[in-house]
Amino acid sequence: MAGRNILITGGFGFIGTHLVEALIGCNDIHIHIVDNLSTSPVDHEAFLEKLGKPENLTYDICSVEEYCAHHAKFPNAASEIYHLASVVGPVGVLRHGGDIAKSIVDDTFRIASLAENSGARLVDVSTSEVYGGGRNGYCSEKDVKIIPPKNSIRLEYAVGKLAAEVALINKSSVSPLESVIVRPFNIAGPRQSPA
Template sequence: MPHDQDQAREGRGIMKDKHILVTGGFGFLGSHLVERLLVDEDARVHVVDNLSTSPLDHEAFVRRVNDPRLTYDVLSIEDFFARGSFGPYQEIYHLASVVGPVGVLGHAGKITKSITDDTYRVIDIANRTNARLCDVSTSEIYGGGRDGYCSENDSKIITPKVSVRLEYAVAKLACEIALVNTCKVSDLFAVIIRPFNIAGPRQSGKGGFVLPRFIKQCLAGEPLTVYGDGGMIRAFTHVIDVADGIVRAARHGRRGEAYNIGNPQNKISIRELAERTVRITASESRIDYVDPKALFGPLFEEANDKYPDADKAMGELGWRPRFDLDTVIRDSVEYIRAGRLD
């Protein structure tokens, strides 16, 4: 049952339909979240996305969804906010952000302002409309945790080497702190999720994401490019599981709390992921070990090892990841083989 604080908040402006705002709703994760939200008959979903990082043909996606309850603006959050007409919203999901180990490189020095400015705008919209806010942060805020193991109870580590990737992580962490403190001094209801290595259909390799790159290389019979020695540890989580975790956090999470959303059972090294992708695709591609800085320049940095403690999400939200790693890979292969853009 909701806490008393939450019940008081939910009692304001009760409406028959649930109006929902999703920033970044045409992105890889955002599009799956939109589909998850529209499962509920009372949902009315409005997407704001400037398409700067979206891998989708958003018009094809909207046609395929074919639901009048989905509306959208192709706008930046800044322009949407400047318009000054909002809601009413009961839920806001904030996903809009630069993204990807390669995708962030072109935004060096500007990431902090972009992420923090947009988050403050979304906080303002949530306060004006009395909406529950779910902020999608990043597992990068742990800085690698304890030899890769990351629990919500762990310290947030800022690594000594300054990089573009660190700017992204620190900007996300600053926004988390601002959200939690705003909850303490206002009526804002906000929760935070930290996803771990989302993968699945619609993910593009353009931002530097590893699984779609491996799959495309396998299907083309090209060598798989593994960075360094491939020993980096990750826990790949199906995008459908992550979308479900986001909704559960928004609706059942505790105010001002953060939740890891990741599948610890899918823990694997990148080298082993390459080998498994070759096996599942029945490819004859070889595996090459390369220096990513030779490909992307000196600003590129690999993430530290990371895999989640997901007990908090499982215990408090009733969240359970359903998809094992082979399913994540097979679903991604099927999408890429079909050549779909939505």
């Protein structure tokens, strides 16, 4: 087995495919992708073909829930986990109203437990949506997070991501789990979903 065993949830998604491309050429690694393809902007087989079908890349087409149900008790399942899987985009978010926050929090807990049981470091990809509107286009991590009075499906997404962040930070403070949270802002580029 390779020195770095990397698990990427949402690895066939917009950001995930770029992360896979950045890591695949590294020495002494194995990448395993978990993706249910629900928001993937690419044909995963064509993407793997483009990469040259590398031997150090494997994948499961399934949900985070399904994957964790089968692998949660495996020690050393991964040394690094990048959790990118989530409902995304206006169309994706609208389709899942009422289930978004629970799905985000549940999947983050599942991945955090897998990371803790494996001794893996976890990078959780959240969203800039947790800031709400920001102030004059600038947001600081120290800004107070304000939940607007008008309810919306987009708000459910932001609140779900924020709840997952808070829980992950708290879990990391009382357990050996090592985690980092990333909040991307307005990412655009090749393979971005048109919706």
